[in-house]
Every structure is written in C-alpha cells, then in structure tokens.
Amino acid sequence: MQKVIEHAIAAEAFIADEARTDWHDETLWFVRQKRDKMVHGIPEWEQLRQLGSGIKDHTLSNLDTYLKEFEKNAQANGITVHWAADAEEHNTIILEIAKKNNVKQIVKSKSMLTEECHLNPFLISKGIEVVDTDLGERIVQLRNEAPSHIVLPAIHLKKQDVSDTFHKHLHTEKGNNDPQYLTESARLHLRHKFIEADLAITGVNFAVAETGGFVVCTNEGNADMGAHAAKIHIACMGIEKIIPKAEHLGVFLRLLTRSATGQPITTYSSHFHKPRKGQQMHVVIVDNGRSKQLGRSDFKNSLKCIRCAACFNTCPVYRRSGGHSYHNATAGPIGSILNPNINMRENADLPFASTLCGSCTNVCPVKINIHEQLWKWRQVLTEEGYTSSGKKAGMKGIAFVLSNPIVYRLSGKIGRWVLRHFPKLVNNRLNPWYKQRDMPEAPKESFREWYLKQKQS
Amino acid sequence: MSSRDTILKAVSQNKPEQVAIPAINVNNTYEGKNLATIFAGTLQFIGGIIKTINNFDDLKKEIEQKHLNHQFIVNTIPELGITDSEIDTESSAVELEKIEVSYIYGQLGVAENGSIWIDDTNLPNRLLPFICQHLVIILNTKNIVPNMHVAYSTINTFNTGYGLFIAGPSKTADIEQSLVIGAHGARSLTVYLLEN
Amino acid sequence: MQRTHLNSLTLKDHSHIKVGLFIPCYVDQFYPQIAIATLQLLEKLGCKVEYPLNQTCCGQPMSNSGFNSLTQNCNKNFTDNFKDADYIVCPSGSCALHIKEHLHDETNAAGSEHIRKHIYELTEFLTDVLNIESLNVSFPHKVGMHISCHGQRGLHLSSMTELVAPEFSKPEKLLNMVQGLELSYPKRKDECCGFGGTFCVFEEAVSVKMGKDRLKAHEANDIEYITGGDVSCLMHLEGILKRQKSNVKVIHIAEILNS
Numbered sequence: 001m002q003k004v005i006e007h008a009i010a011a012e013a014f015i016a017d018e019a020r021t022d023w024h025d026e027t028l029w030f031v032r033q034k035r036d037k038m039v040h041g042i043p044e045w046e047q048l049r050q051l052g053s054g055i056k057d058h059t060l061s062n063l064d065t066y067l068k069e070f071e072k073n074a075q076a077n078g079i080t081v082h083w084a085a086d087a088e089e090h091n092t093i094i095l096e097i098a099k100k101n102n103v104k105q106i107v108k109s110k111s112m113l114t115e116e117c118h119l120n121p122f123l124i125s126k127g128i129e130v131v132d133t134d135l136g137e138r139i140v141q142l143r144n145e146a147p148s149h150i151v152l153p154a155i156h157l158k159k160q161d162v163s164d165t166f167h168k169h170l171h172t173e174k175g176n177n178d179p180q181y182l183t184e185s186a187r188l189h190l191r192h193k194f195i196e197a198d199l200a201i202t203g204v205n206f207a208v209a210e211t212g213g214f215v216v217c218t219n220e221g222n223a224d225m226g227a228h229a230a231k232i233h234i235a236c237m238g239i240e241k242i243i244p245k246a247e248h249l250g251v252f253l254r255l256l257t258r259s260a261t262g263q264p265i266t267t268y269s270s271h272f273h274k275p276r277k278g279q280q281m282h283v284v285i286v287d288n289g290r291s292k293q294l295g296r297s298d299f300k301n302s303l304k305c306i307r308c309a310a311c312f313n314t315c316p317v318y319r320r321s322g323g324h325s326y327h328n329a330t331a332g333p334i335g336s337i338l339n340p341n342i343n344m345r346e347n348a349d350l351p352f353a354s355t356l357c358g359s360c361t362n363v364c365p366v367k368i369n370i371h372e373q374l375w376k377w378r379q380v381l382t383e384e385g386y387t388s389s390g391k392k393a394g395m396k397g398i399a400f401v402l403s404n405p406i407v408y409r410l411s412g413k414i415g416r417w418v419l420r421h422f423p424k425l426v427n428n429r430l431n432p433w434y435k436q437r438d439m440p441e442a443p444k445e446s447f448r449e450w451y452l453k454q455k456q457s
Numbered sequence: 458m459s460s461r462d463t464i465l466k467a468v469s470q471n472k473p474e475q476v477a478i479p480a481i482n483v484n485n486t487y488e489g490k491n492l493a494t495i496f497a498g499t500l501q502f503i504g505g506i507i508k509t510i511n512n513f514d515d516l517k518k519e520i521e522q523k524h525l526n527h528q529f530i531v532n533t534i535p536e537l538g539i540t541d542s543e544i545d546t547e548s549s550a551v552e553l554e555k556i557e558v559s560y561i562y563g564q565l566g567v568a569e570n571g572s573i574w575i576d577d578t579n580l581p582n583r584l585l586p587f588i589c590q591h592l593v594i595i596l597n598t599k600n601i602v603p604n605m606h607v608a609y610s611t612i613n614t615f616n617t618g619y620g621l622f623i624a625g626p627s628k629t630a631d632i633e634q635s636l637v638i639g640a641h642g643a644r645s646l647t648v649y650l651l652e653n
Numbered sequence: 654m655q656r657t658h659l660n661s662l663t664l665k666d667h668s669h670i671k672v673g674l675f676i677p678c679y680v681d682q683f684y685p686q687i688a689i690a691t692l693q694l695l696e697k698l699g700c701k702v703e704y705p706l707n708q709t710c711c712g713q714p715m716s717n718s719g720f721n722s723l724t725q726n727c728n729k730n731f732t733d734n735f736k737d738a739d740y741i742v743c744p745s746g747s748c749a750l751h752i753k754e755h756l757h758d759e760t761n762a763a764g765s766e767h768i769r770k771h772i773y774e775l776t777e778f779l780t781d782v783l784n785i786e787s788l789n790v791s792f793p794h795k796v797g798m799h800i801s802c803h804g805q806r807g808l809h810l811s812s813m814t815e816l817v818a819p820e821f822s823k824p825e826k827l828l829n830m831v832q833g834l835e836l837s838y839p840k841r842k843d844e845c846c847g848f849g850g851t852f853c854v855f856e857e858a859v860s861v862k863m864g865k866d867r868l869k870a871h872e873a874n875d876i877e878y879i880t881g882g883d884v885s886c887l888m889h890l891e892g893i894l895k896r897q898k899s900n901v902k903v904i905h906i907a908e909i910l911n912s
Contacts, residue, residue: 012858021862027634029841036814044483045817054479061476064469077618083461135640136631152631159633179635187641194641195550211615221587221627221642228583229550239468246614247481250605253622254569264499264570265605265624268587268642271576274618276583277546287464295471314815316845320862353856355849355863356717358806362815375717382719395720402678402715403726405707412682432854436861437892440683447681447688451704 004327004346007353011321024156025319031152032313034262035363042258051251053367056304059244060294066209066242067285073212074283077274084286087117093284094119094201094234098128101232101280103198107190109216109223110134111203112150112307113236113286115329119201130201131193133222135186142169148323150330151260151309156322190222200226204237204283205306206252210245213273214283217256217266224270234282235272239290240303252306255365260308293341298376302337304366309334311360311370317353326350333360337373340381348386351377409448416442487603492568493650496601500571503625504638506647513537516595516649520560530558533581534595544581553582559589563596563648565612567622569604573648574612576620583619592626592643597651667699667783673738674702675772677748678710680884687884690911691744691775697911698783705734713751717850721755728758728765736764740782741772744907746804746883749774753808774808775907776882780823785830792909793833794878797871798825799890800843801883810882814843824882824906831909839870848889864893871901878904 015021039045059066071081084090090113098106106123108114108130120130120141132141136153140146142165147153154162159177166172172185202223207214214235216223227233243252257263275281294300312318312332323331328339328347336350351374360370381387401411419426419442427434445453458466487495497507510516513536520538523530531541537560544553561580563573573594575586586592602608614620627642638644672695676688695702711731712724731752735741743749752772758765779785804810811822828836847853847863854860868890871879879901881887887903894901 008856008858011856015858015862018862025866030634040817042817043486047483051479051481051483054476057473057476058478061473063472064465067465067468083459083464085460085463089460133641134631135629139631152634154631155634157633159635162632179632179637182632183629183637183640187639190641191554195554208615213615219627220629220640222640224587224621225584225641228587239464244478247606247609249614250609251481251483254605261630263503265567265572265622267503267624267627269572269622269624271614271620273615273620276618285464287460287467291464291467291471294468294473297473300471300473316847316863317856317859320859352719352852353859355802355845355847355852355860357802357845357849359802359813359815359843359845362806362813378717378719379721383722387719391718392720395715395718395723399715399720399723399727402710402712403730405709405730408678408709412678416682432857433892435857436896437864437889438895440679440888440891442683443685445685447676447685448704448706450685450689451692452706 006349007321007325008349010325010327011353014322014325015320021320023158024322027155028313028319031261032363035259035310035313038258038262038264048251048255049365049367052255052365053304055243055248055251056366059242060240060300060303063239063242063294066244067239069209070207070212070242073210075212077212078281079212079275080280080282082282082284084284084288086288090117090236090284090286090288091119091122095123095126097232097234097282098123098199101198103128103232105193105197106130106199106201107133107193107197107226107230108201109203109218109226110137110153111201111236112329113203113238114201115147116288117286131190131197133190133193133226134218135183135220138186138190139165146324146329148331149309149312150307156324194225194229197226197230199232199234200230201234201236202227204235204241205256206243206249207237207241207283208246208249209242211273213271215249216270216272217253217268219267221268224268227272228276231278232280232282233275234284236284236286238286238288240305256306256308259310259363259365289342293338296341299337299341299373301368302334302373304368305334305338306366308365310363310365314359314363316357316359317355321353326353333370333374334368337370337377340377344381344384344386348381351381409446412446416446481606483604483606485603485607487568492601492603493598493652495568496566496571497650499568500625500648503571504628505571505625506645507650508647509650509652511652523558528557529555530560531556531585531589532560533579534560534562544585546582548582550584550588553584553588556585556589558591558593559585560593560595561586563594564600565608566596566601567605567608568601570624572622572624574608574614574620574622576614577617586623587627587642589643591645591647593647593649594623595649595651597653599653668701670700671737671739672700672702673735673741674704675708675735675741675743675748676704677743677745677884679888680744683888684884684905687744687905687907690905690907691742694907694911695742698779698785700783703738708734711748711751712755713748714850716751716755724755725759728756729760731756732758732761732764732768735768736761739771740778741768742775742778743772744775744882744884744905746774746801746808746810747885750803750807774804774810774882776824776827777808777810780826785827788827788830788910790830790910790912791832792912795835795837795874795876796828796909797874797876797879798828798836798838799846799867799871799879799881799886801881801886802843802845804882805843827910828880828906834909837874837876839867839874841870846886846889848885853889860889861893864889868893868901876901878902880904880906880909882906
C-alpha cells in the first residue's frame with residue numbers, strides 16, 4: 001500500500017510551478033464565472049437550491065423505502081438489479097456479468113463510482129479491455145493518470161500534453177495542438193471502440209424510484225453511443241443517487257449543469273427505462289461506506305451531492321493545488337468530507353486543506369454545508385487520534401496560555417520582547433510563517449498596557 | 458444475509474429523522490413571453506442551428522435531393538417523404554455508422570435550455586440521434602414549454618423504454634476548456650421550427 | 654480616559670449602552686493601534702465602553718485546528734469577562750463569528766448564551782445597532798476593500814458573489830461616509846486571502862500563493878491602502894507586502910473611521 005502524500009506536501013510541489021498554477025487557477029475560475037453568469041440569469045435560483053436540498057433531505061430520510069421502490073419498478077421493466085456492499089463486490093459483480101457473456105471489450109462513460117472502486121485495473125487484470133470514452137477520461141487513461149476533477153477530468157493538462165499523448169497512442173501529428181483536430185482524432189478512434197464493444201458501463205446521475213428508470217447526462221454522447229450499441233449495459237450507482245419522482249428531475253436538471261459548467265443543460269439527458277429488444281440492462285446499487293455516512297448526523301448531508309463540482313471550481317485551495325493533491329477519486333471540498341468516512345487515517349489531511357472560507361457551501365446546488373462539515377471533521381479526526389503528537393502538544397500549550405490571563409500576558413510580553421531584541425530567533429527558516437512573509441512588528445506596549453496607562457492618567 | 462439485506466438494514470437503521478417532501482411550486486418567469494424566440498436564442502447560444510418554416514415543402518425537396526445524390530440519410534417523419542423502414546432496433550452500429558443525416562420528430566421543446574424531448578416512439582433505433590454525422594429535428598412551436606417543470610408535467614418521460622432531452626450538437630471542452638462542437642454524437646443539430 | 658469631541662452628525666445618545674470591548678489576542682499584542690482606534694471610535698459615537706482586563710482569546714486557533722475540546726477554560730474565561738456587557742464589540746469578523754457559533758461555558762450557560770446573542774463585529778455594530786448614517790471623517794486616499802470571509806459569509810456583513818441576492822455591504826456603507834476616500838474592489842471580489850488560521854503555516858505554500866494573488870488583484874487598482882475588517886487577513890497580506898518591499902499599506906477599517 002503506497003503511502004499517501006499529504007495534501008500540503010503535494011500542494012507545495014504543485015505550486016512550485018507558479019506559471020502553471022496560475023493557468024490552472026484561471027482556467028477553473030473561468031468555469032466558476034460561467035456558472036455565475038448562468039445562475040444570475042435565473043431569478044428563482046435560490047428557490048431551486050432550496051428545493052434540491054429539500055428533495056434530497058426527504059429522500060435520505062426514506063432511503064430504504066425508495067431503494068426498494070426503485071428495485072421493484074426497475075425489475076418490472078426488465079432491468080436486473082444487483083446490490084454491492086463494497087467496492088470489491090461491485091467489481092466482482094461486473095466481472096461475473098462479463099465472464100458469463102464472454103465479454104472481451106468494454107466501453108465506459110464517466111462514473112466516479114467506478115473510479116472509487118478501482119474497477120478499471122481490476123478488469124484489466126482479468127484480461128478484459130476497458131476503454132474510458134469521455135474525452136477527458138480517455139486522455140488520462142492513456143497517460144495512466146487519475147482524473148483530477150470529477151467533471152473535467154483532464155483540466156490539469158494543457159493541449160500540448162494532450163497532443164503528446166495522442167501522438168504517442170493514436171498516432172496524431174506531432175506538435176499539432178489544435179483542440180478541434182485532437183477531438184476529431186479521438187472521435188474516430190473511439191467510434192471503433194463503441195462499435196466493437198461487447199458491454200457498456202455507465203454511471204447514473206439520478207435514479208427515479210417512481211419509475212425504476214435512471215438518467216445519465218453527458219455533453220459528448222459517449223454514454224449513449226456505448227449503451228445503445230453494446231448488447232449489455234451496466235449502470236453503476238451509489239445508494240444516494242435515488243430521487244423519488246420523475247418530476248424531481250425538473251429541479252435537478254435545472255441545477256446540475258448550470259452549477260457544473262455554466263450550461264443550461266447537458267447536450268444529452270438520457271432517460272433509461274427498459275432495455276432495447278435483445279439487450280441486457282443491469283443496475284448495480286453500491287453502498288461502499290455510504291450507509292455509514294448516513295448514520296453520521298454531522299455528515300449525512302454530504303450524501304445529497306449530485307457531483308457537479310461547483311465546489312471544486314470555487315475553492316481557492318483546489319484551484320491552486322490540483323485534484324491529484326487530494327489523493328482520491330473525488331477531490332475538492334466535497335471529497336474532503338466524503339473521503340474521511342471511508343478511511344480516516346489516509347484522509348486525515350483533507351479537511352485541513354481549507355481556509356473554511358465558505359464559498360463552497362454557497363455554490364452547492366443542494367445546499368450541503370460543506371465548510372461546516374470540514375470544521376466538524378477536524379474535531380472528529382483529532383478526537384480519533386489522527387493528529388501528530390507535536391501538533392497536539394503545541395495545541396495543549398496554546399490552550400493553557402490562552403486560558404490563563406496572567407500567563408497569556410506574560411507570554412505576549414516575552415514574545416514581543418524577543419522579536420524586538422533577537423529577531424533572528426523568530427525570523428528564520430524554522431518559522432514557516434517567515435518563509436515568504438515578514439512577521440508583524442512587535443510593539444513595546446500591548447493594547448491592555450496602553451489602556452491601563454490611560455486609565456491612570 | 459445478502460448484500461441487499463445488509464445494505465437495506467444499515468440504511469433503515471441509519472437514516473435520519475423524517476423530512477417532508479417539498480412541493481414543486483416554481484414560477485414561470487417566461488410568463489407572457491414568446492417562447493419560440495427564447496427557445497431559438499438559447500439553442501443558438503448552445504451551438505444549434507435554427508430554421509423557421511411554416512410548411513414542409515423545402516424540407517421534402519431537400520430530402521428528395523439527398524436521396525437522388527445517394528447520400529445515406531434516414532428520414533423517420535412520414536410528412537417529409539419516404540421513411541427509411543430498413544432502420545430498426547436490429548440495425549447494427551456498423552450499418553448506422555454510415556448515416557450522414559437523420560431527420561427526427563421532436564415531441565416537445567424547452568425554452569429555458571433549448572432542449573428537445575424525443576423517445577422510442579420517434580426513434581426506430583436508439584443510436585440514431587447519436588451515430589449520424591448530422592441531426593435534424595422538426596419541432597412544432599406550439600409544443601414549446603417554458604421550463605423543465607412544465608416539461609415534466611406535460612410529458613411522461615418514462616412512457617417508453619428510452620428517451621432523452623437533446624440540447625444542441627455533441628460537444629466537449631475537455632482540452633484546455635476550448636469548446637469543440639462534434640464530440641461522439643452528431644456534429645451538428647439543425648432544428649426546424651414549424652410555425653402553424 | 655480622554656474623551657474626544659463627539660463628531661457624529663446624527664448623534665444619538667448611546668451612553669446607556671454598555672459595550673464590552675473584545676480585542677483579539679493578536680490585536681492586543683501586535684496591533685494595539687487598531688484596538689485603540691476601535692475604542693476611540695466607539696466612544697466618539699457616544700458609547701460607554703469597558704475593556705475587561707482579563708480577556709485573552711476567543712479560542713479559535715485551537716477550535717479550527719480540531720481542538721475545540723480544549724477550549725473549555727478559554728470559554729469560561731471569556732464568559733466571565735463579558736457576561737455583564739450589553740453588547741460585545743470586536744474589530745474582527747472571524748473572532749466575533751467564532752464566539753457567536755461556538756462559545757459554550759458549561760459553568761455559565763446563560764452567560765455564554767447572552768454573549769452569543771449580543772456579540773457584534775465592529776462595522777455591523779455601527780450600522781445595525783448604532784444606526785450610523787454619517788461620519789465627519791476624511792481619508793483622502795485610494796483604498797482597496799478586502800472582504801474577509803468569516804465576516805461576509807458567516808456574519809453576512811455584505812452580499813456574496815455566489816448567491817443570487819441583492820447586493821449590500823455594511824463596511825462599504827460606512828466607508829462611503831468618509832470624505833475623499835476612493836474605494837475599489839479587486840477582481841474576484843470575495844476570494845479568500847489564504848490566512849485561514851493555522852492553515853497559514855500548515856499549508857504555507859497555498860496560503861502565501863493565495864495572498865500574493867489577492868495583492869496582485871488589488872494592485873491592479875493602483876491603491877495606496879488595503880482595508881478590511883479582519884486583522885488576521887490584514888496581518889497575512891501585510892507580511893507579504895513587506896517581504897515584497899511594497900509601498901502599499903494595510904489599515905483596519907476602524908483606523909479609517911477614526912481618522
């Protein structure tokens with residue numbers, strides 16, 4: 001098991017290339033701006049957010065009922081429903097379907113759940129070809145990298161990088177960076193894959209309990225190209241993707257893409273209800289820690305997430321550290337409140353990769369209180385013992401000083417005195433503040449001292 | 458215990474206190490406005506091509522001409538001429554890949570996002586709107602609704618086995634946020650708005 | 654205490670209001686001039702101000718680092734010091750917010766509840782409680798407004814660019830009363846400066862990068878000063894400005910209103 005590189009360290013390495021950091025930051029801020037422009041044209045936007053939030057709150061409080069309703073209706077329509085308690089089981093179920101049907105080639109459209117379960121390496125190890133068909137995902141797949149953003153997987157790459165990758169793997173012209181040209185090359189390359197594939201895997205944006213159907217949203221059309229060409233379609237969903245009724249799609253489809261990319265809606269919002277004649281359709285419903293999160297009263301709201309990534313785009317830390325710094329399939333602010341639930345030890349750094357500015361909470365289309373949950377996770381992780389002993393000792397020290405007025409005043413006076421007379425003791429490489437910032441000036445008198453003097457006169 | 462039972466049990470135990478379902482009561486902010494104009498503007502904004510017609514004469518001629526030129530086109534609308542009956546659910550992707558233009562009837566248009574609803578009743582094969590190089594949809598202006606809430610109360614989107622809201626041509630911005638029209642689906646979408 | 658002349662044109666008699674002056678720990682130690690300006694300003698506006706002598710800190714540094722469990726004694730000390738004030742006023746949005754949300758003293762629940770309900774950041778106290786409509790103050794300089802996150806998104810001192818809601822700003826309202834002041838906002842009006850409490854040292858690289866970017870955005874407006882309502886933001890920005898040997902200075906909004 002590779003040791004996880006903590007966010008702070010990964011971020012520092014990312015920022016070392018300042019020009020590239022600026023470019024990454026500007027690119028993602030541009031997406032936030034597109035979102036703003038779109039959203040400010042909808043006077044009822046805040047009402048929609050409240051509705052989205054309310055529908056999800058209601059759903060989570062009746063989740064078992066809706067899951068059963070979904071299953072019943074889906075089965076009545078000829079869909080086979082599977083249940084996976086965890087990632088391993090999810091992967092095994094898919095493998096079994098593949099083996100049973102002699103599947104050699106799979107095409108997969110974007111599904112963060114399958115990333116979370118590490119499905120691709122598992123299937124490839126069993127001798128099955130898996131091709132990611134979302135352009136951004138295909139690019140990172142060819143580079144053997146993880147996606148860095150749940151909606152824009154290759155946002156960390158420049159067109160030069162894509163050109164080099166395509167030249168290497170698709171034999172495109174060396175040095176031709178034109179996005180039109182590169183996209184066309186990918187289109188042709190992937191068309192073959194769609195046509196040849198035995199099985200198509202898609203994600204699920206929304207699963208409708210009332211009808212047993214589900215909706216998949218893409219701009220590229222790759223989910224549909226795969227699903228309608230292949231003889232078998234498997235759709236993977238987390239338990240929290242359920243919504244009660246078809247009419248609720250009206251709310252979510254208005255919220256999703258405006259939040260994600262600043263478009264009014266994705267090019268394709270496909271409603272799958274029954275397999276076509278001669279086709280097998282499967283849905284795999286996955287838990288993988290979600291029911292546990294549901295039981296955490298401080299964090300259950302994180303399950304309302306519709307995976308728009310608006311929180312990523314607005315986060316000043318994410319924009320300057322890149323998705324890979326978060327060492328998880330789902331990065332960004334939402335990742336920082338979802339991932340510790342799965343593994344506290346490995347993800348103890350994530351809730352601290354934030355200034356708690358609160359912008360994420362404001363852009364969340366379903367009103368998840370992300371910044372408050374980040375704060376709460378900090379308390380939980382500390383209580384569970386996932387803080388360094390040095391930090392703990394330091395904090396105990398600070399708590400002692402700040403609870404004792406006399407000790408506080410004395411420490412302050414001494415600190416200021418040292419800073420005035422022996423600045424080098426503080427202004428050195430051991431002081432992380434001092435690396436790129438000057439310390440504030442140390443005045444002779446604290447405010448309290450001045451106040452008392454005034455009172456006497 | 459099966460995984461199904463384990464999961465449902467965990468969910469049942471862990472689910473939070475009951476929260477009532479909210480009522481969807483959203484105002485139509487396009488009250489009194491010309492929906493066809495808004496629809497056309499939005500569709501153009503998202504990369505679609507709009508043409509307004511009040512009869513099918515020109516379209517029929519266009520299709521006839523394409524047939525004469527031996528272009529591989531698929532017409533699914535009887536009012537436009539001969540419909541291509543060879544395309545059905547059994548048609549393979551290999552065959553369909555060669556289609557240059559598909560003509561499909563759109564049931565309903567949504568002004569706020571320029572999308573059009575089509576489903577299995579309009580599609581002899583589900584791949585059709587994706588696999589063709591260029592897509593043409595005919596939409597009657599009287600079937601344009603203001604927003605998604607009205608759309609969902611007007612049509613049953615789960616009436617057939619498959620349907621979709623299609624909004625413009627396929628696209629991607631995955632390469633350095635440069636918008637490229639024509640990803641895996643159709644390279645262009647032309648909507649003929651039929652005014653009665 | 655030297656009483657300066659009362660220079661509010663719409664003077665109301667606020668002397669019946671007992672204000673407990675809450676000065677954040679690092680303001681007390683490193684920026685006493687801001688505390689002095691706050692005190693003087695409140696007195697000029699007619700308030701009876703008391704400074705409880707045994708106050709230390711609000712507890713935010715521990716709390717935001719995951720050690721909220723260590724703040725009981727700090728909370729008790731705070732409650733003891735401020736339970737008798739009608740209002741508690743603080744020249745720092747994040748400290749005021751922290752008290753508002755997290756002050757709990759088990760030994761005096763009523764006392765801490767009273768404080769939570771009556772704590773104000775300085776500018777909102779001026780606009781909402783004292784209802785200041787004008788000030789006889791001049792500060793003829795180009796000033797960049799830095800919006801501090803906790804004050805804005807936590808205390809709603811101003812509208813937020815993410816939300817579809819009417820625009821407003823309590824600090825701006827006050828600064829517009831200052832003669833000669835040319836106020837500007839940087840691009841990305843309410844992006845965080847990167848201080849974030851202990852974040853500023855534990856994620857030093859990101860923190861400084863955010864600060865540098867904020868400064869660059871302000872400097873595009875050719876400003877002489879950067880102002881705001883949170884000393885933590887200003888301290889962080891000032892640290893970078895000094896390292897860059899910049900001529901731009903930071904100044905707290907209390908200092909401008911008290912000038």
